[in-house]
Amino acid sequence: MAAQNANWASFGQGRIISATLTIPLYGTWVADVVLALGTSLSQTATLILGDLNLLGSVQRAASFAGSRSARLVGGYGGWQKPVPSRGYSSPGAVLLSTVLKDLASDSGEKIGTFTDGLLGTFFIRENAPAQRVLRQLAGSLWWVDSNGVTQIQSSRPSSLIPLPFEVVQWSGAKGRFEIATERLSDWMPGRTFTAPTVSSVQTVSQTTITIDNSGKARLTVLVSP
């Protein structure tokens, strides 16, 4: 049985000493992290920041001066991989699910449930990065969830973020809020929030969590106009 990781910020079993995590409304999240030790990382592991757990993979990493820095992406890192060309044809119709399942298999990613549909009598998949094919099939409406599964939906969950949290700063010009909260996991793109100092309900479009060497964590969100 693996030992419980008591670090507030970690990737796999490695303690994180600084990090910048960006979670966009669509697409995969990206985190640049610096770990305390220079040991190698598991290719896929869970990024833990407070109560936020995200399954991700190492895109790039290097050791320097006794520490290790890495770029992590959500999921299994497969959406950047090129997939070979493939032709689909059916006198009836080619199903979206057929093409997406093959795409996930060829790229090493997982896709959640979605509404199936008919593409037509053909789908000609080009030799291209898997995310480009995903964009052709699903449009821009896809994201990688905390379990590393790619979701293809018309929108993200939009429930109201409950108190307590505090709005530290609000830049109306940039549409950016700095939030003080103990529950980082609440602040996912798509969710909404309001507060006594905020005049209207806001929708999170991008979340950025920054942890510096002193252990200070800061959460900022961009909101939809």
Next chain:
Amino acid sequence: MSITNPTTADRLLASLRALLRAEDPNRTYRGIYEYLVGGVASNGSTADATPTDTSLPLPPILRIPLRAGITGATAKLTVGNRCLVAFVNGDPTRPFVIGADPVPQTITEDATQQITVGSVSPGTVVPTVVGAAARVGDQVGPFLVTKGSTKVVIGG
């Protein structure tokens, strides 16, 4: 594309390409590609074809429909033809053959004065035309009349 020693310019270009692709993910499907016909449906309406350039990012395609491009005209492909494949509106679900290499044809006339074009039976049948005669060297539609053992008379 693999870059072994990326310069700043390489990274900027890679970012620019990514932005362009994000803006137009169907860019690949806006070209016209040469394919080699490997099979033809019995009624000639579709073809199986493979890219002639193996470096192209597209796969072999089965049962590609044909669009001759001229109202009322029909065409048939034969195995070994090189054809042009395009995608309507840059849509990866709508490939078509829009052209092909011309194959040398023979013209034969039967007893009913029906003119058959093509050495492969059945060829394209041109309806009987009356009121004119073609001479050696004349161009009859797309066909050049040449001297040979069979005289082709179009009309009476």
